[in-house]
Amino acid sequence: xxxxxxxxxxxxxxxxxxxxxxxxxxxxxxxxxxxxxxxxxxxxxxxxxxxxxxxxxxxxxxxxxxxxxxxxxxxxxx
Numbered sequence: 311x312x313x314x315x316x317x318x319x320x321x322x323x324x325x326x327x328x329x330x331x332x333x334x335x336x337x338x339x340x341x342x343x344x345x346x347x348x349x350x351x352x353x354x355x356x357x358x359x360x361x362x363x364x365x366x367x368x369x370x371x372x373x374x375x376x377x378x379x380x381x382x383x384x385x386x387x388x
Contacts, residue, residue: 316345316346316347317342317343317346317347318346318347318348318349319338319342319346319347319348319349320348320349320350320351321334321335321338321348321349321350321351322351323335323350323351323352323357324351324352324353324380324381325353326352326354326357327354327356327357328354328356328357328360328361329360329364331350331352331354331357331361332357332360332361332364332365335348335350335361335365335386336364336368339365339370339386339388342388343388344388345387345388346387346388347373347385347386347387347388348385348386348388349383349384349385349386350383350384350385350386351378351381351382351383352381352382352384353380353381353382354381357382358375358381358382358384361384361386362375362384365384365386370386370387370388371386371387372384372385372386372387373385373386373387
């Protein structure tokens with residue numbers, strides 16, 4: 311029996327404006343395996359609103375959203 315190992319990667323997108331930050335995050339998500347997590351670090355308020363919506367529309371799950379120094383960390387599960 312093979313156990314599923316969950317990988318977490320981080321994409322630092324501070325300074326990248328919406329919608330380019332979602333485009334970059336989506337490329338990274340496509341490289342991951344199902345069940346892996348991508349932590350997207352952003353400081354664009356539009357991205358804070360739009361990335362979770364876009365991710366869910368594409369079939370990804372939002373695991374959590376945290377405030378971090380100067381922005382947010384959005385954890386997205388593939």
